[in-house]
Amino acid sequence: MLKGFGLVTILALAMACGGGDTSTEGASTPAPGGAPAAPPTDLITADQVKLGEIDPGMVAKGKELYDVKCQACHSTGTNRVVGPGWKNLLDQRKPEWIMNMIVHTDAMLETDPEAQAMLEECLVRMPNQNLSVDDARNVLEFIRSL
Amino acid sequence: MRRTPLTTAFPLLLAAGIAVPLAQGCKPANTKSAVTGNAASKVFVPPGQYDEFYNFVSGGFNGQMSVYGIPSGRMLRNIPVFSVNPESGWGYSEETKPMLMSTHGFIPWDDSHHVEPSMTDGVPDGRWMFINGNNTPRIALIDLTTFRTKTIIEIPNSAGNHSSPFITPNSEYVVAGTRFSLPLGTDAERDVPIDTYKKNFKGTVSFVHPDKETGKMSIAFQILTPGIHFDLSHAGKGPSDGWFFFSTYNTEQAHELLEVNASQNDKDFIMAVNWKKAEQYVKEGKGKMVPGRHYMNHYSDETHMATSEVVEQVLQLDPKELTDLLYFMPCPKSPHGCDVDPTGEFIVGSGKLAALIPVFSFEKMIKAIDGKDYEGEFDGIPVLNYESVLHGEVKRPGLGPLHTEFDNNGFAYSSMFVSSEIVKWNVKTLEVVDRVPTYYSIGHLSIPGGDSRKPWGKYVIAYNKITKDRYLPTGPELAQSAQLFSIDGPKMELLSDYPSIGEPHYAQSLPADLIKDKSVKFFKIEDNKHPYVTMGEKEARVVRDGKNVHVYMTCIRSHFAPDNIEGVKVGDDVYFHVTNLEQDWDVPHGFAIKGAQTAELLIMPGETQTLKWTPTSVGVKPFYCTDFCSALHQEMQGYIRVSPAGSNVPLSANTKAADAGL
Numbered sequence: 143m144l145k146g147f148g149l150v151t152i153l154a155l156a157m158a159c160g161g162g163d164t165s166t167e168g169a170s171t172p173a174p175g176g177a178p179a180a181p182p183t184d185l186i187t188a189d190q191v192k193l194g195e196i197d198p199g200m201v202a203k204g205k206e207l208y209d210v211k212c213q214a215c216h217s218t219g220t221n222r223v224v225g226p227g228w229k230n231l232l233d234q235r236k237p238e239w240i241m242n243m244i245v246h247t248d249a250m251l252e253t254d255p256e257a258q259a260m261l262e263e264c265l266v267r268m269p270n271q272n273l274s275v276d277d278a279r280n281v282l283e284f285i286r287s288l
Numbered sequence: 289m290r291r292t293p294l295t296t297a298f299p300l301l302l303a304a305g306i307a308v309p310l311a312q313g314c315k316p317a318n319t320k321s322a323v324t325g326n327a328a329s330k331v332f333v334p335p336g337q338y339d340e341f342y343n344f345v346s347g348g349f350n351g352q353m354s355v356y357g358i359p360s361g362r363m364l365r366n367i368p369v370f371s372v373n374p375e376s377g378w379g380y381s382e383e384t385k386p387m388l389m390s391t392h393g394f395i396p397w398d399d400s401h402h403v404e405p406s407m408t409d410g411v412p413d414g415r416w417m418f419i420n421g422n423n424t425p426r427i428a429l430i431d432l433t434t435f436r437t438k439t440i441i442e443i444p445n446s447a448g449n450h451s452s453p454f455i456t457p458n459s460e461y462v463v464a465g466t467r468f469s470l471p472l473g474t475d476a477e478r479d480v481p482i483d484t485y486k487k488n489f490k491g492t493v494s495f496v497h498p499d500k501e502t503g504k505m506s507i508a509f510q511i512l513t514p515g516i517h518f519d520l521s522h523a524g525k526g527p528s529d530g531w532f533f534f535s536t537y538n539t540e541q542a543h544e545l546l547e548v549n550a551s552q553n554d555k556d557f558i559m560a561v562n563w564k565k566a567e568q569y570v571k572e573g574k575g576k577m578v579p580g581r582h583y584m585n586h587y588s589d590e591t592h593m594a595t596s597e598v599v600e601q602v603l604q605l606d607p608k609e610l611t612d613l614l615y616f617m618p619c620p621k622s623p624h625g626c627d628v629d630p631t632g633e634f635i636v637g638s639g640k641l642a643a644l645i646p647v648f649s650f651e652k653m654i655k656a657i658d659g660k661d662y663e664g665e666f667d668g669i670p671v672l673n674y675e676s677v678l679h680g681e682v683k684r685p686g687l688g689p690l691h692t693e694f695d696n697n698g699f700a701y702s703s704m705f706v707s708s709e710i711v712k713w714n715v716k717t718l719e720v721v722d723r724v725p726t727y728y729s730i731g732h733l734s735i736p737g738g739d740s741r742k743p744w745g746k747y748v749i750a751y752n753k754i755t756k757d758r759y760l761p762t763g764p765e766l767a768q769s770a771q772l773f774s775i776d777g778p779k780m781e782l783l784s785d786y787p788s789i790g791e792p793h794y795a796q797s798l799p800a801d802l803i804k805d806k807s808v809k810f811f812k813i814e815d816n817k818h819p820y821v822t823m824g825e826k827e828a829r830v831v832r833d834g835k836n837v838h839v840y841m842t843c844i845r846s847h848f849a850p851d852n853i854e855g856v857k858v859g860d861d862v863y864f865h866v867t868n869l870e871q872d873w874d875v876p877h878g879f880a881i882k883g884a885q886t887a888e889l890l891i892m893p894g895e896t897q898t899l900k901w902t903p904t905s906v907g908v909k910p911f912y913c914t915d916f917c918s919a920l921h922q923e924m925q926g927y928i929r930v931s932p933a934g935s936n937v938p939l940s941a942n943t944k945a946a947d948a949g950l
Contacts, residue, residue, distance in 0.1 A: 210813055210824040214844040214869055224847070266845050266918045271871040272810070 185246055186275065191237045196287050203277075204284025211271040212281065218288050224266050229288045237282055243268065244278040327783045330774060333360040338804070341736055341797040343749070344403045344417050344430075347371075348768075348791025351398040353419050353430060358736075358747060358797055359772060361786030369428045369437045370398030370421045374887030381889055382863065382898040383593035383818075387585045390424055390442045391598075399423045401793040402453060402520075406498070410457035410525040410632075410741030414802030416503065418453035418462050425449035427462055427496055429503050431589075433808045438587050441505040444580035444602055445472050445492045451521040451534050451626075457741065459500075461508060461563065465493040465518030465534050472512075473579070485543040489515035493534060494602070495563060504586050509570050509603045511561065511613060514667035515541055517550070518559070520625050520691075525741050526632030528650040530564035533635050535619065535626035539666065550622065551641060555674065557616035557666070558626060558637045560653060569610050575603040589808075590817045592895050608668050615657055616666055617648055618674040625691035629700065629715050630741050634679055638689040638702060645689050645702060647718060649679035680718045685711045690731060691794075693738030695745040695775055701738075703730040703750065710750060710773065712780060724780045726771055728754040735775070736797035744799060748773045748780065751792040758785055768792055809873035811894030818896035820865035825849045830941040837862045837939070843877040843891065844869040845918040848911070851926030855939030858903055858932055864889075864911075867896040878914030881928070888914050903930040 208216075215224035231240065235256075243250050243257060247270035250257040261267060273281065333339055339357025342364075347353055351371030355364045372379030372388070379388050379396055388395050398421035405412035416438075417430040425443035430436065443449050448467030455462045469489040471478045480488045491513040498505050517538040524531035539556045542549030569575065580602030587594040607613045617637075625638035635648040655661070656676040663673045688706030695701070699721070702711050708729050712722040732751045736744035750773065755766040767787030774781040813823070822828050822840040828849040831838045837860050842849050848866075856862055866879045870893040880888040881901055889897045903909065913924035931937045 209826055211869065211871060214825040214842060214847070214849065224845070266920050269845055269870050269872050269875065272812075273871075 185249065186238050186241045188236065188238045191241060191279070191282070193237060193286070197283055200280045200283035201287045204280035204282070204287075207273065207277055207281055208284055211273065215266075215268075222264070225264055225268060226260070228285045231285050231288075240282055240285065241275070241278045244271070244273050244281060245275055247271075323782050327781065331359040331361065331772065331784045333357065333362070338800055340800060341744075341747075342800055342803055343734075343795060343797045344405075345751075345770075345788060345795040346400050346403050346419055346793045347789065348401065348793050349399050350790030351400050351421070352790060353400065353403060353417065354789050354792075355435065356786075356788075358749070359783065361770065361772060361784055363789065365435055366789055367430060367435055367437065369419055369430065370395075370400055370426065370440070372396045372887075375890070377887050377889040377897060377899065380887035380899070382900055383896075384587070386594040386596040387437060387440055387587060389585055389596045390426070390583050391444075391581050392424060395424050397423075398426065400428075401450060403794055403796045404453050404455050404462065404739075405796050405798060406459045407455055407457055407740065408459070410529075412737060412740055412796070412798050412802070413459075414798055414806070416459075416498070417796065418455065418498075420449050420452040420464070422449055422467075425452075425464060425466070427453045427464060427505065429498055429505060431503060432803050433806050434589065435807075436587065438503045439498070439505050440583075440585045441496060441507070442582040442584070443494050443496075443507070444582040445470070445510060445578075445604075446494065451493075451518040453496075454521045454523060454532075454739075456523045456532070456563070457525045457529050459498060461495040461497055462505075463493060463495055463521055463523075463532060463534075465521055466491050467517055467519070469513075469515035469517065482543050485515060486541045489541070489543075491515055491518060492604075493518065493521075493532075493559075493561065495566070502586070505584060507580070507582070507599075507602050509566060509575055509605055510580065511566060511605045511607060513559070513607070513614065514669060516557075519623065522626055522628045522635075522739060524628060524632055524635075524650065525630075528628065528632040528635075530562065531650070532561040532563050533626050533628065534559040534561065535623040535637055536616075537622040553621075555618040555620050556622055557671070558619045558623065558635060558648065559669075560615045560617060562613055562615075565610075566605055566613055569605055569613070570603060574610060575605050577601040578604045580604075588817075589811065590815065592811070592816065592818045592897065611668075612657075614669050615653070616669055616671045617653065617677050618663070618671060619646055619648075620644065625689070625702075627692040627694075627700075627739060630694050630696070630743055632741070634715055636692045636700065636702075638692060640688055640690055640705065642689070643684060643687070645682040645685050645692070645713075647679045647682065647715070648677050652679065653677045682711075682713050682718045682720065685713065685720055686723065691733055693733055693735040693748065694743050695735060695738070696743045697745070701733060701735065701748050701775070701780075703733040705729055705731065705753070708752075710748060710780060712775075722779055724773060724782065726750040726752055727758055727769065727785070728752055728756060732792070732794045734795040734797060736799070744797075746774070746776060747783075747797070748775050749795065749797070751788070751795065755787075759787060810871055810875075811892060813867075813869060813871060813894040816867070816894060816896060818865075818867075820863075820898065821896045822865065822867040824869070828941070830855075830939055832939050835860050839864045839941070841866045841879075842869050843867070843879070843913065843924070845875070846913070846920040846924040848879075848913070848924065848926045850941035852928075852942045853926070853940070854929040854931075855937045856903065856928055856930050857935050857937075858906060858930060860903065862901045862903065862928070864899045864901060865896055866891050866898070868893050870894070875917065876915050877917055877924070879911065880914045881911035882909045890915060903928075906930055906932050 217227040220227045341358040343356040368378035406416040425446040429439040431438040443464040446466040450467040451465035453462040469491040471488040494510040497508040519535040521534040538550035619637040620639040621641040623637040624640040686704035686707040750771040755769040868891040
């Protein structure tokens with residue numbers, strides 16, 4: 143029962159929050175055939191995220207972004223507000239996974255099983271806050287500093 | 289009675305055109321057979337695919353501008369312009385109220401007739417769309433990156449801004465000609481008996497300059513004219529660039545029962561304005577500053593709010609002193625449409641009560657002006673010889689010609705109101721080559737780029753004034769009916785009917801590629817310069833300033849901060865400054881509060897909007913998000929406690945950040 147309810151809810155969510163869907167772009171004239179498939183997204187890979195000593199400059203930039211764009215839903219503790227708390231987050235998630243959730247939010251929610259499991263738990267589709275890869279890297283540094 | 293000869297001349301057309309819409313159950317035999325087998329495939333846009341054209345349609349008596357996709361006829365958007373729109377808070381939010389300010393105070397409605405695109409080199413460039421406010425004379429500029437009204441300017445010394453907002457080939461000026469002439473000047477000069485019309489009433493045509501960088505508008509100059517009515521207009525282009533043409537009526541200068549008294553003359557005029565010359569006179573200081581108080585309202589996407597500027601005077605040019613500014617070309621019987629063909633050589637005056645369509649030649653007009661080939665003058669303005677400026681007449685095109693659009697192959701398409709049809713004719717030879725019935729009583733018609741130097745052609749859309757039996761009945765009031773025709777082949781072909789919103793007059797269609805990739809998806813929160821922005825939930829707070837309470841509020845899926853507020857008293861004015869922290873496309877949040885005597889707010893991502901709320905009773909009042917935003921949308925709510933006036937409940941708000949629970 144519970145499982146079934148979860149699935150139905152996710153379906154409804156996907157329909158209600160279809161804002162990030164980019165799959166229909168580009169067809170400016172009526173063309174035969176069905177809707178085009180979602181374009182492949184180049185997810186960030188592990189080797190693209192190099193972690194060294196924590197950089198205080200990046201942490202400061204990350205916190206600035208956090209205060210405006212993330213803090214409404216994520217605490218810097220371990221408690222969940224709307225989404226999970228960020229303290230010790232790297233014990234549970236890989237750095238590139240965190241970066242992908244920030245930068246490629248919609249692609250992750252559509253394809254990544256862990257992201258989908260989170261959605262089933264949190265029930266609010268994580269907003270794509272349109273951070274660049276550099277922004278996301280600074281936010282990751284802020285998360286590391288917590 | 290001029291209509292009698294017309295009736296006898298075209299009894300069959302009249303029977304088809306007038307009798308049918310009025311007599312139910314007496315449809316012409318070709319109503320259904322007018323649609324051929326493959327029409328459906330030509331208008332079908334598969335799910336998930338885009339239309340080929342954006343179609344911008346005047347809302348008429350709803351005062352707005354609607355946007356459709358062509359060829360599907362699907363409505364994409366209704367853009368609030370001159371009328372308040374409670375659904376988005378337009379005219380109700382503190383930020384948008386100044387947009388509707390005028391010298392008459394706050395005006396919540398208008399009647400918007402004509403849509404004209406910004407142009408570069410005589411071709412629509414996809415940057416702006418203009419629309420006129422007819423009743424309280426104004427022009428609005430709509431930004432096609434946001435699909436929002438950016439500027440509204442009031443037109444002084446004008447009444448009934450009908451012949452507007454037509455534009456010069458490089459968007460130098462949009463024009464505004466007064467429909468009703470008026471007594472102008474000081475209070476004493478304006479307070480005159482109506483029956484002194486001929487002596488005291490004057491017209492004006494204004495040239496309004498949109499600033500290329502900001503989209504702000506200003507009145508560059510205004511030309512004083514004889515006291516007649518101006519109806520429609522179009523700019524010259526190509527060889528006629530530098531001239532503007534206005535149709536006129538009531539050259540009888542009647543002031544009562546115009547239906548009869550303004551239909552006496554055999555010919556009224558097309559007025560030709562040499563605006564390059566006017567520009568030169570302005571540079572030479574030959575204009576005169578005269579009283580002309582007006583508002584210029586501009587919305588900033590940086591501060592997310594509108595501001596009003598009040599201008600006291602306008603620069604006026606008097607053609608009695610500057611005698612080579614204006615010329616009249618005689619045009620049969622109360623011309624309505626005034627349309628210039630893509631080459632810029634031919635000017636079509638649609639005499640709505642005439643049984644022919646006169647086509648004037650620009651080259652001949654210049655020759656007549658140079659040779660002073662006048663048949664007289666009207667109130668000091670030279671009247672050129674009709675025969676000398678005429679290219680020719682389209683004979684017996686149908687009844688009640690109103691407007692003409694053009695394709696890219698040398699053909700013109702005229703709407704015939706009385707005989708309910710579109711008539712296609714060759715601009716050079718003036719031969720009628722095709723005609724199709726419309727259902728019913730067509731007003732304007734529109735071809736993509738159809739009043740520009742390079743029409744895209746392909747379709748013509750008829751905007752019909754009478755709907756009758758075209759759709760399922762909905763009581764006495766019916767949606768106005770649009771009809772899409774293919775003009776690709778030698779014969780016009782009816783493709784579809786679709787209902788529209790408001791009462792469409794003129795419309796424009798632009799290829800989707802000119803616009804779609806420039807569309808703004810959200811406002812960057814870091815660029816938000818609103819004085820009451822809340823830059824992140826940590827900044828959320830409540831501040832009292834005397835009787836004013838300012839709530840700095842944020843929203844994001846799916847909560848408001850703060851969401852519990854106390855210490856507000858009856859008699860306070862509460863300003864909810866709501867900032868949407870979302871940074872994704874198509875995620876607005878709504879804000880509604882019980883007992884609001886205004887409306888709701890719809891706040892776009894990254895934007896701040898303010899609702900003023902004046903509680904009238906004690907109690908706890910809820911507020912909530914009206915735009916279904918997530919599975920927890922129904923939880924997106926809050927409470928505000930209202931205490932009696934003089935209460936000591938301290939002002940407080942639970943601005944505790946999510947961060948607090950470590």
